[in-house]
Amino acid sequence: KHYRDMQDIEFTIEKGKLYMLQTRTGKRTAQANVKIAVDMCKEGLIDKKEAVRRVKPEEIDQLLHPMIDPKAKVEVIAKGLPASPGAAKGKVVFSAQDAVEESKEGEVILVRMETSPEDIAGMHAAQGILTARGGMTSHAAVVARGMGKPCVVGCESITVDYEKEEFRVGDIVVKRGEVITIDGSTGRVILGSAPMVEPQLKGEFAELMRWADEIRKLGVRTNADTPHDAKLAREFGAEGIGLCRTEHMFFAPDRIKAMREMIIARDAEGRKKALEKLLPMQREDFIGIFRVMEGLPVIIRLLDPPLHEFLPQEDEQIREIAEELGVSFEELKAKVEGLRELNPMLGHRGCRLGITYPEITEMQAKAIFEAACQVYKEGKKVIPEIMVPLVGDVNEFRNQKEIIVRVAEEVMEKEGIKIEYMVGTMIEIPRACLVADEIAKEADFYSFGTNDLTQMGFGFSRDDVGKFVPYYIEKGILPRDPFSSLDIKGIGALVKIGIEKGRSVKPELEIGICGEHGGDPDSIKFCHKVGMNYVSCSPFRVPVARLSAAHAVLEEEEEK
Amino acid sequence: KHYRDMQDIEFTIEKGKLYMLQTRTGKRTAQANVKIAVDMCKEGLIDKKEAVRRVKPEEIDQLLHPMIDPKAKVEVIAKGLPASPGAAKGKVVFSAQDAVEESKEGEVILVRMETSPEDIAGMHAAQGILTARGGMTSHAAVVARGMGKPCVVGCESITVDYEKEEFRVGDIVVKRGEVITIDGSTGRVILGSAPMVEPQLKGEFAELMRWADEIRKLGVRTNADTPHDAKLAREFGAEGIGLCRTEHMFFAPDRIKAMREMIIARDAEGRKKALEKLLPMQREDFIGIFRVMEGLPVIIRLLDPPLHEFLPQEDEQIREIAEELGVSFEELKAKVEGLRELNPMLGHRGCRLGITYPEITEMQAKAIFEAACQVYKEGKKVIPEIMVPLVGDVNEFRNQKEIIVRVAEEVMEKEGIKIEYMVGTMIEIPRACLVADEIAKEADFYSFGTNDLTQMGFGFSRDDVGKFVPYYIEKGILPRDPFSSLDIKGIGALVKIGIEKGRSVKPELEIGICGEHGGDPDSIKFCHKVGMNYVSCSPFRVPVARLSAAHAVLEEEEEK
């Protein structure tokens, strides 16, 4: 008799992704579905496994987005189509470029007439997207759902004026820089910053998750760079941090200056001086995270992006920043030019930075271990795991490990504290998969960076992929976006080789994944099959991952 | 008694590359060495195999560079160090950027005080390099030798003035755009265009090469885009063209306009119109090449580079070209912006172009088959083999093959001619190696593009690699530049997987290599070991490849 209810969900599967067409209904129905499964189990009609099996991982995604506090009074100025669930707020920007720039200093909402592939980077950078035109399958809608980003489309009552950098609804004018809130679950556009409630794991939902945990074998960690995200993820059941990207910490306004001083320094001495300013800030970051993650492993990844990302690119800005830094325009301009690369994603980034500028690795290692000692002294258990990015050859790893271990021993000796730690690497360069046996001999653990592995394995730029991949999917050349769901046949084969080679020399090697795929149900099932120890994903995907990992076990049992 | 002579060669092996320190002596000695080996064999002192064994492939490189006609009267204005053998001439440019730009329209010589990693692209683009400072192991010298490019360094008598864009020697002023000739074998700098003689394969050298041919199992083809290069390579013993890059044909001044019209066209119709202008030109190119290569296979590769390479990038130029093309500045500017990519090497290039713009593939296929029919009618045997670049998935190949086969049949039907042809692919995307079995089912042949495979396999941008790879080599992190000599452990493992998978479904699959490594002795030995059918390299490397392929057999016999 309960079946009727379950079939009320309206969804569509398009190119391998499941879309809830009626997200409000979807949300309600997903909630109902969870409740029914748990109730049926409690009534003894089905067992826990069957209850878990009946709830699809894609479905609970609906339950995991922040929403506008239903009790709050808000000023709704317009209504569009609810294209991708969740609420988001931020300063209004009208171009992808502004979104990229300004998102470095705070949250932004990208407002466009409609979006096109050129806007992808800006969509990534924004908290949410609002368009005046387009339907549920418009570019903005499809891409935002793929990114899991709140999005309202087809909001026909607003008029966007790119020239004046403002949009109008009736008499109301919203200028660039003003804050709005959008609700991708209902289509509402709200003036100002609406109070939000974060989704919670409680009641039947929490119970079902616990049952999933009993079934699953894969660990579930989270990608988190701040204490806030780490805490959220922990509440969602994350068993550690699988990827803490340290570069985000350098973009804050008070820090980017020291970072820039470091970059423009003429020698190692100059770099060290600037890095000394960054050290206490990094240490604070790590202290915050270690505290929240008490007792759980925290994988901290060393600096990854190419340095020019920290420098201004336009002459005007260069002039400004040069003044701020007290160097000549020409000097800064020359530095910017010198760092410019034709293909930065294949350039001077990842461990290549730490190798050419060992001072950076030293500072980061010092910050990590000083933070660890501090939190340890507070009586909390800390489990730091340092991860070296973009390793393609074991010599790169050796070089960085030597620095990390040296600094770790120095700090701990000075503090008189002994903390267990690991030094591992990302496997995200195709070559690394082929020489993973050599790397595994030196590394304590490794984690597949499937974002870069997909990028390089396919030869698809993460930044530019909007130019032809949508066309590929439309034409059936690719079944779906390989950056969203792991390409098992090709990239998966590389991953398998990496695992086999690694375990051939170190059978107990701890192996995880921290690319975006770590939150995708199909990819998670693959990770289970190939024997990874854990997946790591963004906080809001943690419950999805827990459930997917359980489904992986159930499907395996069925196959037998 | 002959041994004494052979030990007179002065060379040094640095980071896996052999450098003749005294190139004049080197050249003479290499010649002597060949003569001695051949003579000893004829005298019955050693057998042919031993004669071949005694001449090292690296050594004969010395004999294979163009030199200034010894009988010509030339005006030597300065003398520097002979840093990399061979002679070259071209218009003088003073910056790497100018070298890149102006090399599209003719030969240039890059003149610098000294070079640095930022100049790599310019060095690549130039015919030869001249520096005022630096010794035999300066940046310019080492890099030029690596590239096999004529280079004179430490020419202290010249004064370079970047501002005025000129250099001076005594009273003589050479301005940007004036032609000079440099002789990297002697260090001479000559005003104007000196007459050159191209190296020839004759006498004992030719004889030794024939003996090498008797021993080797690998075929040797050439990378050539013009009838001139094809003819030269054939004289050097090339057994076909392994890679004819078609994009170079579009950079000529009379063609780039039509190419640009194609790119800015608003729809397929507009593109077709512009492509129709290119068709007869492409056909002429292919006719020339088919004639020269009569009776031998010619692999023609479809358009590969990202389209923005054909468009101007600076506002000033955009304005100029817009006028020329009869479109507004804004329209062209928008097009340029729209095509801009953050990582063009991982972007919209290779078969991705032919898939999104099938008209391009159609035009190219038509030009190839019309040319083939024409040459066939002249009574010459033509063996066209069309190669699809940058395939990562079999569906991409299928899509392009369908177009090629359809056009081929149409043209041949119309001409009433039946010509055997093959349609194959490059394996140059890491993923392609992992799915090579699927691809091999559809492809008639394939050729490893180890330039891109190295680029993506390592995640090293070909254009930016100067930023840290020299440092890596200095620090011993990498044994040598993986773009010069194949990284057997990593990229080689990918190649092996590709071969095994391909032959698992098609045991007789024809497999070659056409990356730069096809001319490198160690890489050639690897290609022999893994069972490739042929290597393809630039014309001047063909004899080196023939000898290396023979050495591969001899070494294998020794190992047994």
Ligand SMILES: C=C(OP(=O)(O)O)C(=O)O
């Ligand atoms: C997790 C990864 O690192 P990032 O996305 O920061 O490059 C990855 O490459 O998969």
Ligand SMILES: C=C(OP(=O)(O)O)C(=O)O
């Ligand atoms: C031969 C190749 O193609 P290109 O150098 O033109 O990219 C290659 O990638 O190895």
Ligand SMILES: [Mg+2]
């Ligand atoms: Mg990465």
Ligand SMILES: [Mg+2]
């Ligand atoms: Mg290539």
